Amino acid sequence: MAAEQSRLSATHVLEYPYRRSVGPIMGRFLTGLRDRRISGVRTGDGSIVVPPLEYDPATGAPVTEFVDVGPLGVVTTWAWVTTPRAKHPLTQPFAWALIKLDGADTGLLHAVDAGSADTMKTGMRVKPRWRDERVGDIRDIVCFEPEGS
């Protein structure tokens, strides 16, 4: 048998190019982002859910009332990403965080550009950094950043 040749290796990409309809509730949230507005919904017990849900999680009733929140908020929990991956929103190290926007009762998951893990703190105040060209997508918010920056 001939001397063994080196084994072949290649990048293999599997991609499903889905386009997803968002419905009237998420559609309104995304449309708001395009106008730098962050909207949630009020549920039966009076709490404000952001991003909005189509149905009250406690009763299953459809939600009808939209409420604008933020744009500032507070970090309630976070995880530091030391090595961002290709599809992450930032190329430098950042935090994934749950952000409770002012007026909201739930956390919105987003990236926080805090510079270093030492700067990140639960309870820190953050503000959105908006993308210049907004299209109605969660990435219209590039990330959140410390309030004073």
Add this chain to the structure above:
Amino acid sequence: MSESLKPVTAIKAPVHLEFSYTAGRASTRFLRGMAQGKILGQRCPECGKVYVPPRGSCTICAVPTDVEVEVTGKGTVTTFCIVRIPSDSLSIDPPFTCAHILLDGADLPFFALIQECPFDEVRMGMRVEAVWVPKEELGPTFESIKYFRPIDEPDASFESYKEHL
């Protein structure tokens, strides 16, 4: 800025999975064969079945398949499907036909595109041959075979491929 724009009703949400694929010994042999315009398989030393492309072992006998066999690009359509739904990820426009092709001397059909033939004339038992890319474009990839096309031979009998459906 955008009071006049329409509300958002849909978003693009692609699923993107990036793998690093290592071919392994048998598939590497096969792919290096492709780069030379050859179709290489392996024969099971116990049951005698020829696997194209080879996987390095016979799943029925659970033994390594270390005997290399070269087969020609001629074969028989065992079964097929007509693709009618367009997609961004397709490089040709539908309708077109893909088929399972059992190469002469092989015991395992593989999936390939059929061209140079109206899509609705492809049939079970149809005789076809591989059409290769130009020699200078040959590479260690399945894409070295552009597609299969019909050849002027009588259809193979159902008996001849019924074990391979």
